[in-house]
Amino acid sequence: MAGVAVSTTINGDSVEYLCQPDETLLDVLRDRLGLTGVKEGCGTGDCGACSIILDDRLVCSCLVLGAEAEGRRVETVEGMAHGDSLHPLQQKFLEHAALQCGICTPGFLIAAKDLLAKNPDPTEEEIRFGLAGNLCRCTGYDKIVRAVQDAANVMKGA
Amino acid sequence: MNFDPRYSTRNFASVGTRPIRPDGVDKVTGRARYGADFNMAGQLVGRVLRSPHAHATIRKIDTSKAEKLPGVKAVITAADLPDLTDGDAAMYDILDNCMARTKALYDGHAVAAVAAVDVRTARQALKLIEVDYELLPHVTDVDEAMKHSAPLINDAIFTEGLEEKPVKPSNVTKRSQFGHGDVHQGFGHADFIVERSFKTEQTHQGYIEPHACVASVSSDGTADLWVCTQGHFVYRQHCAQLLGMEASKLRVTSSEIGGGFGGKTHVWAEPVALALSRKAGRPVKLVMTRDEVFRASGPTSATSIDVKIGARKDGTITAAEATLRYSCGPYPGSWAEIGAMTAFACYRLENVKTVGYEVLVNRPKTAAYRAPSAPMAAFAVESAVDELAKEIGMDPVDFRIKNAAQEGTRSSYGPVYGPIGIGPTLEAVKNHPHMKAPLGKNQGRGMACGFWFNFGGQTCTDLNIGMDGSVSLAVGTVDVGGSRASLSLVAAEELGIAYEQVKAIVADTSSLGYNDMTDGSRGTFSSSMATISAARNAIKILRERAAQMWDIAVDDVVWEQGHAVAKGEKHGNLGKLSLKEIAAASGTTGGPIAGHSELVADGAGVSFATHICDIEVDPETGATRVLRYTVVQDAGKAVHPTYVEGQYQGGAAQGIGWALNEEYIYGKDGRLQNPGFLDYRIPVCSDLPMIDTQILEIPNPNHPYGVRGVGETSIVPPLAAIANAVSNAAGVRMAHIPMSPPRILAAIEAERAG
Numbered sequence A: 001m002a003g004v005a006v007s008t009t010i011n012g013d014s015v016e017y018l019c020q021p022d023e024t025l026l027d028v029l030r031d032r033l034g035l036t037g038v039k040e041g042c043g044t045g046d047c048g049a050c051s052i053i054l055d056d057r058l059v060c061s062c063l064v065l066g067a068e069a070e071g072r073r074v075e076t077v078e079g080m081a082h083g084d085s086l087h088p089l090q091q092k093f094l095e096h097a098a099l100q101c102g103i104c105t106p107g108f109l110i111a112a113k114d115l116l117a118k119n120p121d122p123t124e125e126e127i128r129f130g131l132a133g134n135l136c137r138c139t140g141y142d143k144i145v146r147a148v149q150d151a152a153n154v155m156k157g158a
Numbered sequence B: 001m002n003f004d005p006r007y008s009t010r011n012f013a014s015v016g017t018r019p020i021r022p023d024g025v026d027k028v029t030g031r032a033r034y035g036a037d038f039n040m041a042g043q044l045v046g047r048v049l050r051s052p053h054a055h056a057t058i059r060k061i062d063t064s065k066a067e068k069l070p071g072v073k074a075v076i077t078a079a080d081l082p083d084l085t086d087g088d089a090a091m092y093d094i095l096d097n098c099m100a101r102t103k104a105l106y107d108g109h110a111v112a113a114v115a116a117v118d119v120r121t122a123r124q125a126l127k128l129i130e131v132d133y134e135l136l137p138h139v140t141d142v143d144e145a146m147k148h149s150a151p152l153i154n155d156a157i158f159t160e161g162l163e164e165k166p167v168k169p170s171n172v173t174k175r176s177q178f179g180h181g182d183v184h185q186g187f188g189h190a191d192f193i194v195e196r197s198f199k200t201e202q203t204h205q206g207y208i209e210p211h212a213c214v215a216s217v218s219s220d221g222t223a224d225l226w227v228c229t230q231g232h233f234v235y236r237q238h239c240a241q242l243l244g245m246e247a248s249k250l251r252v253t254s255s256e257i258g259g260g261f262g263g264k265t266h267v268w269a270e271p272v273a274l275a276l277s278r279k280a281g282r283p284v285k286l287v288m289t290r291d292e293v294f295r296a297s298g299p300t301s302a303t304s305i306d307v308k309i310g311a312r313k314d315g316t317i318t319a320a321e322a323t324l325r326y327s328c329g330p331y332p333g334s335w336a337e338i339g340a341m342t343a344f345a346c347y348r349l350e351n352v353k354t355v356g357y358e359v360l361v362n363r364p365k366t367a368a369y370r371a372p373s374a375p376m377a378a379f380a381v382e383s384a385v386d387e388l389a390k391e392i393g394m395d396p397v398d399f400r401i402k403n404a405a406q407e408g409t410r411s412s413y414g415p416v417y418g419p420i421g422i423g424p425t426l427e428a429v430k431n432h433p434h435m436k437a438p439l440g441k442n443q444g445r446g447m448a449c450g451f452w453f454n455f456g457g458q459t460c461t462d463l464n465i466g467m468d469g470s471v472s473l474a475v476g477t478v479d480v481g482g483s484r485a486s487l488s489l490v491a492a493e494e495l496g497i498a499y500e501q502v503k504a505i506v507a508d509t510s511s512l513g514y515n516d517m518t519d520g521s522r523g524t525f526s527s528s529m530a531t532i533s534a535a536r537n538a539i540k541i542l543r544e545r546a547a548q549m550w551d552i553a554v555d556d557v558v559w560e561q562g563h564a565v566a567k568g569e570k571h572g573n574l575g576k577l578s579l580k581e582i583a584a585a586s587g588t589t590g591g592p593i594a595g596h597s598e599l600v601a602d603g604a605g606v607s608f609a610t611h612i613c614d615i616e617v618d619p620e621t622g623a624t625r626v627l628r629y630t631v632v633q634d635a636g637k638a639v640h641p642t643y644v645e646g647q648y649q650g651g652a653a654q655g656i657g658w659a660l661n662e663e664y665i666y667g668k669d670g671r672l673q674n675p676g677f678l679d680y681r682i683p684v685c686s687d688l689p690m691i692d693t694q695i696l697e698i699p700n701p702n703h704p705y706g707v708r709g710v711g712e713t714s715i716v717p718p719l720a721a722i723a724n725a726v727s728n729a730a731g732v733r734m735a736h737i738p739m740s741p742p743r744i745l746a747a748i749e750a751e752r753a754g
Helices: A025-032 A088-095 A105-118 A124-130 A142-157 B024-029 B064-068 B089-098 B119-128 B142-146 B183-188 B232-243 B270-280 B290-296 B335-342 B374-392 B396-403 B422-430 B483-495 B523-550 B579-584 B641-660 B718-730 B741-753
Strands: A004-010 A013-019 A051-054 A057-060 A073-075 B044-050 B056-062 B072-076 B110-116 B130-135 B172-180 B192-200 B212-217 B223-227 B250-254 B284-287 B303-311 B317-327 B352-359 B443-452 B457-465 B471-475 B502-506 B557-560 B563-566 B576-578 B593-601 B607-617 B624-634 B691-696
Touching: A013 A025, A025 A051, A051 A105, A057 A105, A088 A105, A088 A142, A088 B024, A105 A124, A105 A142, A105 B024, A124 A142, A142 B641, B044 B119, B044 B270, B044 B290, B056 B110, B064 B072, B064 B119, B072 B119, B072 B270, B089 B232, B089 B270, B110 B119, B110 B270, B142 B303, B142 B317, B142 B352, B172 B335, B183 B303, B183 B317, B192 B374, B212 B270, B223 B232, B223 B270, B232 B250, B232 B270, B270 B284, B303 B335, B303 B374, B317 B335, B317 B374, B335 B352, B335 B374, B374 B396, B374 B443, B374 B641, B374 B718, B396 B422, B396 B443, B422 B443, B422 B607, B422 B624, B422 B691, B443 B718, B457 B523, B471 B483, B471 B523, B483 B502, B483 B523, B523 B557, B523 B563, B523 B576, B523 B579, B523 B593, B576 B579, B607 B641, B607 B718, B624 B641, B641 B691, B641 B718, B718 B741
Parallel strands: A004 A073, B044 B284, B223 B250, B317 B352, B471 B502, B624 B691
Antiparallel strands: A004 A013, A051 A057, A051 A073, B044 B110, B056 B130, B072 B110, B172 B352, B192 B303, B212 B223, B212 B284, B303 B317, B443 B607, B457 B471, B457 B593, B557 B563, B563 B576, B607 B624
């Protein structure tokens, strides 16, 4: 099957790739571009481990075709830190031990970044519902919610 | 090696602090490599064909069309995995579970596999494999499977553990019994008796990372396996045995693991990937889909449990009895046996008897799930205990305190307890503000206790001191939730250096001696013991080197706070030598400095927890909401308290999901109807409140720092605590887990109808 040529922007960089028409953006990111920080937990949009921001919108990259990224902006966990300085969410996830196994962490970080971009001062309930599309099986979410609250406070002060 | 593991009190410098974990930055930046994040040059994609039938004889498999498809490099069936198990029945079952040999035993059972150049070709090839099945009657329910009329799953199985050997085969593979005293007599002395039957449905560990591996077999007979596993040494042994390899020629590297909870303690896809690689002559990557994870990998048992407990008016339990039936999937297991051991472990009982039955069903092979078998037994027992307290008119906490096991109690499963935490957790709960907080309409509070054994086991650790004085700690227990941080703390503590000076890694199977897997809450317990032992061995060498540098007798050198110190007035002018200084000189004082340890970590301290929860029940819909949740658990010594809290919270959340929502739903056709996270719904962030934790520290006398395992006990009390809360809120005793809205509504309506 002939590949589809795609020009897109990923984490601020121009990227071009060929993909199959039925290939998901998740598979493109992981298998063609080596961005394995984007995780696959289900492939059906239920777990949020593959969360990315596509033109300011939080999506599951397993539910987007690689071809659909044409001309758009893609943001993954790999783009969150600047040089060796971590994003406040990344730093707070570490300080609060908001991860145990860590497989859901990239998705949570991206979802939390999107949440705070839209609502810089969320209540606990808004955080809980804002992150309800991301599954974590290790933490019981307690420390994740606290990390996001703390990061929101830091980012407000910045 | 004269390592003394006994506990002695000390003031800790590093242990008990909460530094950032060493693998943290990689995990928040996406750099950490999990099972599916590894690739090799020339790698093929492996896929598995699975039975759509619950029970069927495999008459014939025709792979010829698939083999001819361009891009297909290997197709395998059971014929490519010949039986090399040499009479080892447990290994034969593992082999048969990896690839069905004569019968498909559950929906999802692997029957063939392919390796192709890409996933599209591999999928296409699976469709071209023709399997001729002869359908057989199936049974998926544990009680149904025990009936004489039930379809037999394996006609070579005769129930073990009966007084007389049975003449007919059965789906009941084993009967086991525990206890002491005379329950018949004990019930005779009871003023109140509660007797009730309970059921729990099958759940999955629900790790977010599907099973994944990359296998590469070379023509010289050596092989590499990259895999997400809780125990790469065990995987190596199993894979080597099943494929007829020497273990030393198979190097297994454990990737970062995206959750296991017991579910990554068994091989499934790995021998298949190795067999595909061997046949294709190229590396093969095999990643399960979520559907495959649910249909084919390790769910817990479904259970059916009868409990009878009697007590005097003053609240003294006079007798306790339980019959526990646990499903094992289509292969024998010891799940009911574990349930029967744990059921009454929290209590001091004169007369106790538990009987377990292992039951075959046409469902996936049961695997361990966090304190396997204990949550269901605790659900039944702690529900009955609550009911009995109510009948007597006693506070449920006071009733439990009155009957709680203590040091010197003979446990219901045999051993006599040392210092234990059940009493202290109950006292802490009694005094916890949560117990006094007001409740609103349709709200109920429940509490329950839980027990888990904890394991120790074989452990091997290396501690290497670099010439710059930094320390590499190589452990063989997979880090499932922060153990590299806790073990670095332990190494720093013992050596008297800063946490940041230590870097812990999980070594591959060719770099370190054998380690049992990370299960039974043993990771930090056993590897910290080995780390302490390795550090003490290194300190011995450090002292020798310092003695050499000073030219004094080694007996005159002691190790204090990261320094060699010459003792005695005659050496008063010698000052101190830091670990760094001794390491820097090592090239001229005898070479590299290292400490090694290999040991069997005996004496894992048993663990107890008591949980409290508040639930609101909507009487119109049966929907529930968890309002507040508190975990109190004994950690022995919390090495990294934040990660201990994390274990408490995570176990509680899994228990909440199990209690309220999660269940395997099978159709009449024996097929799993909800193999995905949409229909098998684990708790999400908006389902839960904050989970409060209280860490108690009752030192384990068999560990130098008093450490007990902490990983599993937290999933034991929630089913019962929540059932007690829902029962109190709804005014009707809930005896079937999960307490999904339809079940709660049906119970409320039945109660109303009288």
